[in-house]
Amino acid sequence: MAHGPSQNFFSRWLFSTNHKDIGTLYLWFSFAMFLLGGAFAMIIRAELFQPGMQLIQPEFFNQMTTMHGLVMVFGAIMPAFVGLANWMIPMMIGAPDMALPRMNNLSFWILPFAFAILVATLFMEGGGPNFGWTFYAPLSTTYAPDTVNYFIFGVHIMGASSIMGSINIIATVMNMRAPGMTYMKMPLFVWTWVITAFLLVAVMPVLAGAVTMMLMDINFGTSFFDAAGGGDPVLFQHVFWFFGHPEVYIIILPAFGVVSQIIPTFSRKPLFGYSSMVYATASIAFLSFIVWAHHMFTVGMPIAGELYFMYATMLIAVPTGVKVFNWVTTMYKGALTFETPMLFSIAFVILFTFGGFTGMMLSIAAADTQYHDTYFVVAHFHYVMVAGAVFSGTAAVYYWLPKWCGKMYDETMGKLQFWIAFIAFNITFMPQHFLGLAGMPRRYSDYGLQFADWNMVSSIGAFMYGGAQLLFLFNVIRTIGWGKPIDDPKVWEGAEGLEWTLPTPAPFHTFSTPPIVK
Amino acid sequence: MLKRAKALFLGLMTSVISLPLSGTLGAEEATWNLNMPRGVTEVSQAAYDIHMIMMWICTVIGVLVFGFMFYVMFAHRKSRGVKAANFHENLTVEILWTIVPALILIVMAVPATTALLKVYDTENPDIDIKVTGYQWKWQYEYIGEDIKFMSELRTSQDEQYGREPKGEHYLREVTQPLVIPTNKKVRFLITGNDVIHSWWVPDFAVKRDAIPGLFTAAWAKTDQPGTYVGACTELCGKDHSRMPVVVEVKEEADYEAWLAGKKEEAVLYKSTIGKQWTNQELMAKGEAVYSVSCAGCHQSEGQGIAGIFPSLIGSSIVTGPVEGHIGILINGVAGSAMQSFADQLSEVDLAAVIHYKRNSWGNDMDDIVQPLDILNYKQSQ
Ligand code: HEM
Ligand SMILES: [Cu+2]
Ligand SMILES: [Cu+2]
Numbered sequence: 006m007a008h009g010p011s012q013n014f015f016s017r018w019l020f021s022t023n024h025k026d027i028g029t030l031y032l033w034f035s036f037a038m039f040l041l042g043g044a045f046a047m048i049i050r051a052e053l054f055q056p057g058m059q060l061i062q063p064e065f066f067n068q069m070t071t072m073h074g075l076v077m078v079f080g081a082i083m084p085a086f087v088g089l090a091n092w093m094i095p096m097m098i099g100a101p102d103m104a105l106p107r108m109n110n111l112s113f114w115i116l117p118f119a120f121a122i123l124v125a126t127l128f129m130e131g132g133g134p135n136f137g138w139t140f141y142a143p144l145s146t147t148y149a150p151d152t153v154n155y156f157i158f159g160v161h162i163m164g165a166s167s168i169m170g171s172i173n174i175i176a177t178v179m180n181m182r183a184p185g186m187t188y189m190k191m192p193l194f195v196w197t198w199v200i201t202a203f204l205l206v207a208v209m210p211v212l213a214g215a216v217t218m219m220l221m222d223i224n225f226g227t228s229f230f231d232a233a234g235g236g237d238p239v240l241f242q243h244v245f246w247f248f249g250h251p252e253v254y255i256i257i258l259p260a261f262g263v264v265s266q267i268i269p270t271f272s273r274k275p276l277f278g279y280s281s282m283v284y285a286t287a288s289i290a291f292l293s294f295i296v297w298a299h300h301m302f303t304v305g306m307p308i309a310g311e312l313y314f315m316y317a318t319m320l321i322a323v324p325t326g327v328k329v330f331n332w333v334t335t336m337y338k339g340a341l342t343f344e345t346p347m348l349f350s351i352a353f354v355i356l357f358t359f360g361g362f363t364g365m366m367l368s369i370a371a372a373d374t375q376y377h378d379t380y381f382v383v384a385h386f387h388y389v390m391v392a393g394a395v396f397s398g399t400a401a402v403y404y405w406l407p408k409w410c411g412k413m414y415d416e417t418m419g420k421l422q423f424w425i426a427f428i429a430f431n432i433t434f435m436p437q438h439f440l441g442l443a444g445m446p447r448r449y450s451d452y453g454l455q456f457a458d459w460n461m462v463s464s465i466g467a468f469m470y471g472g473a474q475l476l477f478l479f480n481v482i483r484t485i486g487w488g489k490p491i492d493d494p495k496v497w498e499g500a501e502g503l504e505w506t507l508p509t510p511a512p513f514h515t516f517s518t519p520p521i522v523k
Numbered sequence: 524m525l526k527r528a529k530a531l532f533l534g535l536m537t538s539v540i541s542l543p544l545s546g547t548l549g550a551e552e553a554t555w556n557l558n559m560p561r562g563v564t565e566v567s568q569a570a571y572d573i574h575m576i577m578m579w580i581c582t583v584i585g586v587l588v589f590g591f592m593f594y595v596m597f598a599h600r601k602s603r604g605v606k607a608a609n610f611h612e613n614l615t616v617e618i619l620w621t622i623v624p625a626l627i628l629i630v631m632a633v634p635a636t637t638a639l640l641k642v643y644d645t646e647n648p649d650i651d652i653k654v655t656g657y658q659w660k661w662q663y664e665y666i667g668e669d670i671k672f673m674s675e676l677r678t679s680q681d682e683q684y685g686r687e688p689k690g691e692h693y694l695r696e697v698t699q700p701l702v703i704p705t706n707k708k709v710r711f712l713i714t715g716n717d718v719i720h721s722w723w724v725p726d727f728a729v730k731r732d733a734i735p736g737l738f739t740a741a742w743a744k745t746d747q748p749g750t751y752v753g754a755c756t757e758l759c760g761k762d763h764s765r766m767p768v769v770v771e772v773k774e775e776a777d778y779e780a781w782l783a784g785k786k787e788e789a790v791l792y793k794s795t796i797g798k799q800w801t802n803q804e805l806m807a808k809g810e811a812v813y814s815v816s817c818a819g820c821h822q823s824e825g826q827g828i829a830g831i832f833p834s835l836i837g838s839s840i841v842t843g844p845v846e847g848h849i850g851i852l853i854n855g856v857a858g859s860a861m862q863s864f865a866d867q868l869s870e871v872d873l874a875a876v877i878h879y880k881r882n883s884w885g886n887d888m889d890d891i892v893q894p895l896d897i898l899n900y901k902q903s904q
Contacts (some may be wrong), residue, residue, distance in 0.1 A: 042627070050660050056686055056689060056694075057682070058683055058685075059685065064831070071904055127652070131830035133763075136758065141718075141757070143718055143735065143762065144718040145718075145760065148858075148860055150830070150831065177815045191719045226781060232736025233735070236734060237736070239737065272607065273601070273607035274608060276611065277611050278613075279611070291597065297811075301758075303721060303730050303731055304732045305731060305737070308643045312636060321629070323624050326621075326624045327617070327620060329588065330620045333592050333595065334616070335611075336592070336596070336599065337591075337595050337599065338608035338610070339595075339607045340599065340606060340607040341599055342600070342602070343600075344531065351592075351848055354592070358585070359585070362579075362584070362585060365581060366574065366577045369573055369574075369638075370635070370639050370642075371566075371635065371641070372570050373566075374572050374728055374730045375570050375643060376571060377756065392567065395590075407770070439555075439557045439558075443558075443560075444754065446754050446764070447756075448758045448763060448764075449763065450761075451694060452764065452766050453694045453695045454689060454691070454695065
């Protein structure tokens, strides 16, 4: 019955319906996008190394900030977690594969086209999108380069891919759990992903609506966002952030899931509050729908609206706090070891919490008047997205890679990468808090002399951080090619869960007969 | 380079040490600034105070949580021979760590609300000023005073592209700052002309988006004269970082004198419209106007940027009949970055820049455009 992967390279990867192969495709694609988005960031930081325009022109600078944001959010972070979901969810719930394998293939294979279209605009007349990843109208409509139509098309394809991926995850988890695997026994990674999938299904259509309205305004003479025709530019922001705020939780919830798997393993102790973690995740997801206008404290809302969005935003700190306390208490009285995945997870907890603190500060509308659209916000969301999502993604790869390929990565190199990344990350982004507080706005291609010093520090950190990623790439390739073979199904002494009952490396088909969960 | 690195390191050390001591550092260390300015208005001080309260609350929570975490990482490591305990779930603890943060939040909501009420207290101003964001400059209009002017970046392209050393006020200097008096409640009515901009003066804690078709309001009242520099904080296109906000706060008497001077200027100007200008006069003035108002898009030699901003060299409009050329400057091109300059430039400036373009970079029309032509065009519309 069980047959192996196709021997033909093209039919194996192009036509694959195997969750492991598709997971692998997602992961490599997202890493490629991570390097591309990183290259854009290096260009930005090189230009900002000193005041004055040295390397690029302001128009191109704006294209770089926009493409960096879009590629990182939609190309690197989101597909990375979909890749992890593909690999791990069936193995964690005892299913043979994803529920909708052909759709799985489609949802991956349209992604490279979306990004090819997006990146190609950089080489077209008028240049690529230059209106920020938040693409506020009318800068992105009336005043946009003509290539904006390609951007809209690209966003539609990404949205379709995400929706298909989410439906697949929801269908898998609802229908394919092994006997005895009740909802409240599912590993937290699965839980956070189901909740994320529901968020995605709810808000991706809103994003599609926003770009469709743009398309109409640009090409068909409507005036959704054009004040001259009776439209309202602020409407755009409401629609965008109704998608955008849940989006930031779409990015972070699976990361919470990963960390909630890793910390118990290396503490050799079960997660402290499993059910409170599940409830906290659900409450965060719910709250994420009702706080969107905290990104719009300066658009001149009526004070009642502003107060409401401020209070609602402050509330998110409660379930977020519950999560952090749970991770720390899980470590308490454990028997801790500090392998690379654990190091990244601990750094996640510390730095994510730090980003949560600045989030709390941002939620205070009167103070946000000062912070908004400055480097303070840039620092905030890099603490939650880079030290949050990217660190946990890295942790996940180190944690599961031995299971995937049956070979051990080089621990010394992993730790080295961790320490460079950790230190460089803080050198890059900690000073950005100071820059923002001192008055440097974001998306600036040039700045006054009073910001020169911290910008230079930040750029140096950024180059170091970029270097650490090459080390990661090298370590992963080295492991797959020449790593020390292992065959212990558990890999990690403290690991618990169905995926660790499978042989190492995980065979091409697993759980063809479902396990029984007690 | 090495010297700079050393200064960098020293600066880092001093600023880290002085962080808890003061929010506003001396001029010497200004480049190592770490904190928000306290500012000079009631609103900015309220914003600063709530910012500091939040920062200290977060610091205390952080010290507790991270302190506990570091203790655990030190004490409960396997290498010290500990055995993992196996406890989990404890309802009391879990309820406590939900309720306590919620209580802290409720306490924080009080000062947060009072501060916000201050921001919104825009009623009963003494002076109203309309602020309009343009790509990439600000226009200030004193409502009821018949005074209106543009405020544009003064830093030269040469400084920006490193062909000249950068001045002390690099990117923080404008052709004409906004001037307001001390001890008067000034209300800013902020709007946008093309895309969304955002008008920010940190020392007033005034930041409001300048949105086309909409007005947002903010206010400031201070007793401290001085020059306060701010910025545009909403991405508005390529020169987003090149449209600083500069506000000069003057003692009331000085402000009145400035106002009178401005009005006199307007009268004087009216008398020059009727005059016949010579080619040289127009060319000199035109070049100055062009480099401030047009070169940002059409580039210093009129060559434009392919696909975005058309070249003006040999353009059929520039070298066509004068009316068409005047028309495009008065009306702009709807739905493009080419805005109407009717409100931004005076008749003299318009005539000069049009004449200049028609006779530069190889364009060679041997007619002359006079301010009166512009006036006539405007009136005939
Ligand atoms: C305690 C939880 C959090 C709170 C209270 C919070 C609060 C805020 C607020 C108020 C802003 C708007 C700031 C401004 O533009 O003036 C903001 C911006 C942002 N946050 Fe958070 N945040 C939290 C967690 C997160 C997480 C988990 C993520 C993503 C993983 C995230 C990603 C972002 C991003 C991307 C922006 C900037 C959006 C932009 O303008 O481009 N935040 N946050
Ligand atoms: Cu948000
Ligand atoms: Cu701007």
